Amino acid sequence: MTRRYRSQDWFDNPDHIDMTALYLERFMNYGITPEELRSGKPIIGIAQSGSDISPCNRIHLDLAKRVRDGIRDAGGIPMEFPLHPIFENCRRPTAAIDRNLAYMGLVEILHGYPIDAVVLTTGCDKTTPSQLMAAATVDIPAIVLSGGPMLDGWLDGELVGSGAAIWKGRRRLAAGEIDNEKFLEIAAASAPSAGHCNTMGTASTMNAIAEALGMSLTGCSAIPAPYRERGQMAYETGRRIVALAEQDIRPSAILTRDAFLDAIVTNAAIGGSTNAQQHIMAMARHAGVEIHTEDWMKYGHDVPLLLNMQPSGKYLGERFHRAGGVPAVMWELEQKGKLRSQRLTVTGKTMAENLAGRETNDREMIWPFDAPLKEKAGFFVLSGNLFDFAIMKTSVISEDFRQRYLKQPGHEGVFECRAIVFDGSDDYHKRINDPSLNIDENCILVIRGAGPIGWPGSAEVVNMQPPDALIKRGINNLPTLGDGRQSGTSDSPSILNASPESAVGGGLAWIRTGDTIRIDLNNGTANMLVDDAEIERRKADGIPPVPPSQTPWQEIYRSTVGQMQSGACMELALEYRNVGAVLPRHNH
Numbered sequence: 001m002t003r004r005y006r007s008q009d010w011f012d013n014p015d016h017i018d019m020t021a022l023y024l025e026r027f028m029n030y031g032i033t034p035e036e037l038r039s040g041k042p043i044i045g046i047a048q049s050g051s052d053i054s055p056c057n058r059i060h061l062d063l064a065k066r067v068r069d070g071i072r073d074a075g076g077i078p079m080e081f082p083l084h085p086i087f088e089n090c091r092r093p094t095a096a097i098d099r100n101l102a103y104m105g106l107v108e109i110l111h112g113y114p115i116d117a118v119v120l121t122t123g124c125d126k127t128t129p130s131q132l133m134a135a136a137t138v139d140i141p142a143i144v145l146s147g148g149p150m151l152d153g154w155l156d157g158e159l160v161g162s163g164a165a166i167w168k169g170r171r172r173l174a175a176g177e178i179d180n181e182k183f184l185e186i187a188a189a190s191a192p193s194a195g196h197c198n199t200m201g202t203a204s205t206m207n208a209i210a211e212a213l214g215m216s217l218t219g220c221s222a223i224p225a226p227y228r229e230r231g232q233m234a235y236e237t238g239r240r241i242v243a244l245a246e247q248d249i250r251p252s253a254i255l256t257r258d259a260f261l262d263a264i265v266t267n268a269a270i271g272g273s274t275n276a277q278q279h280i281m282a283m284a285r286h287a288g289v290e291i292h293t294e295d296w297m298k299y300g301h302d303v304p305l306l307l308n309m310q311p312s313g314k315y316l317g318e319r320f321h322r323a324g325g326v327p328a329v330m331w332e333l334e335q336k337g338k339l340r341s342q343r344l345t346v347t348g349k350t351m352a353e354n355l356a357g358r359e360t361n362d363r364e365m366i367w368p369f370d371a372p373l374k375e376k377a378g379f380f381v382l383s384g385n386l387f388d389f390a391i392m393k394t395s396v397i398s399e400d401f402r403q404r405y406l407k408q409p410g411h412e413g414v415f416e417c418r419a420i421v422f423d424g425s426d427d428y429h430k431r432i433n434d435p436s437l438n439i440d441e442n443c444i445l446v447i448r449g450a451g452p453i454g455w456p457g458s459a460e461v462v463n464m465q466p467p468d469a470l471i472k473r474g475i476n477n478l479p480t481l482g483d484g485r486q487s488g489t490s491d492s493p494s495i496l497n498a499s500p501e502s503a504v505g506g507g508l509a510w511i512r513t514g515d516t517i518r519i520d521l522n523n524g525t526a527n528m529l530v531d532d533a534e535i536e537r538r539k540a541d542g543i544p545p546v547p548p549s550q551t552p553w554q555e556i557y558r559s560t561v562g563q564m565q566s567g568a569c570m571e572l573a574l575e576y577r578n579v580g581a582v583l584p585r586h587n588h
């Protein structure tokens with residue numbers, strides 16, 4: 001039996017035939033017939049995230065054609081509409097402020113237009129969580145179609161991964177090993193085709209998480225953008241969303257606590273981006289699921305690193321796809337009982353069923369659970385008088401860094417450093433090479449004013465590079481700490497996402513250059529060794545100033561956003577759930 005869709009309240013509503021005429025007539029101007037719209041078929045939205053200013057997602061302009069084919073073949077009517085663009089690399093002051101804006105825009109579209117189900121076209125970092133957050137709020141049937149990563153980058157016979165090549169290139173530039181032209185050549189080589197980052201940066205991470213949550217078809221996220229399977233996946237996704245609409249399988253049936261815990265576990269096993277922390281929190285909260293600070297350590301930290309992909313490992317996205325992609329990693333976890341896989345996914349089957357038979361045939365790319373690339377590779381959670389919450393990405397800690405800071409005889413897991421404090425990244429760039437700071441290997445670089453309210457939007461700036469003089473001596477990483485984020489493609493073992501941020505009076509506001517910071521990974525603490533009376537005295541100096549808002553949205557964003565610990569959500573939006581079930585009033 002076909003069910004009555006919400007779109008029929010617009011197009012087939014005997015109580016409001018006067019309104020129906022108004023709703024129907026303008027769709028005809030691009031050739032849709034009233035019969036189609038009144039046929040009782042589901043109207044399937046395609047949230048189009050691709051555009052010329054969203055190059056990571058631009059492939060979706062083509063893929064949408066195959067999605068439409070799938071929707072039509074399965075008996076639905078496609079309607080494509082734009083999503084607010086989000087382009088991490090280029091958006092100033094940061095794309096982080098776009099996540100909540102795109103979220104809000106998509107909620108309004110899905111609620112206010114005759115849309116029964118939606119295909120979410122994901123790619124660049126925040127295009128995934130923003131759309132899943134909206135799907136959770138509206139709670140109409142939804143499915144993720146990833147755009148896929150770029151092809152692998154190659155230069156001079158070596159793999160060059162996007163993002164990772166930039167951070168490495170910057171260091172080589174500072175060391176005087178390459179000139180500007182070579183740096184640009186490396187950057188170009190790392191991005192050889194359509195698609196998002198070919199490394200396990202935030203884009204690949206968030207698409208993998210969408211799949212781990214059960215919101216995309218099995219094997220979707222890792223298919224490189226230009227591969228034929230990508231177009232085929234678009235077609236199958238289009239077909240599948242019609243079935244989800246018919247069966248009324250909604251995100252609330254899929255986005256459960258079990259699904260989010262599996263996302264945390266999978267993120268650790270793939271060496272996922274630190275940005276996943278705030279996005280997982282935000283998606284969970286919009287889905288009405290409680291994820292607690294302790295869950296990161298309890299479920300995530302002990303998970304080993306299984307995927308040999310940059311920045312934690314060696315290879316890039318094409319090999320990941322050929323090795324079986326996300327299902328092959330999850331298969332390893334499933335064998336060891338690390339997942340809660342008896343849960344529904346958009347395939348209509350359980351995650352356990354989706355994973356059956358998905359063992360990898362490439363053990364250089366996906367390592368066995370019992371003989372992994374690294375043990376205990378999940379995020380490490382820290383707290384202390386500098387912040388209530390921050391994370392460290394342990395999967396990228398190099399052996400050199402471990403030896404220097406974490407394996408000092410008699411003090412394993414504990415190190416003390418002299419703080420060099422920067423107020424935002426302009427200050428960092430201006431002063432990092434100032435010889436009067438005497439920065440050496442006993443220093444920790446601290447950045448503040450980079451959180452959701454301070455920046456505004458939380459900037460990817462914590463992976464600060466050491467001064468040129470140190471890099472020339474072969475010291476590529478100093479400990480760093482801050483209330484901002486860092487690129488998922490970075491190999492810096494930073495302590496980041498510190499909450500509460502300096503701009504709201506978090507502990508980072510009271511630290512001064514020259515203070516000693518003690519990091520204790522045995523107890524999960526990070527403290528400035530400054531007594532409480534002195535901290536109180538410093539409070540009289542006030543919170544370090546942050547720049548004024550430059551646009552209306554920046555001001556609204558600042559007045560509504562929470563801290564990164566809790567997902568940097570637009571807090572008032574959390575009051576709204578299942579808004580797709582509440583039809584808006586007629587408009588004339």
Ligand SMILES: CC(C)(O)[C@@H](O)C(=O)O
Pocket residue numbers: 088089125162163197200201202203273275460486487488489
């Ligand atoms: C590479 C970027 C822009 O930094 C981001 O996409 C990430 O991976 O976090």
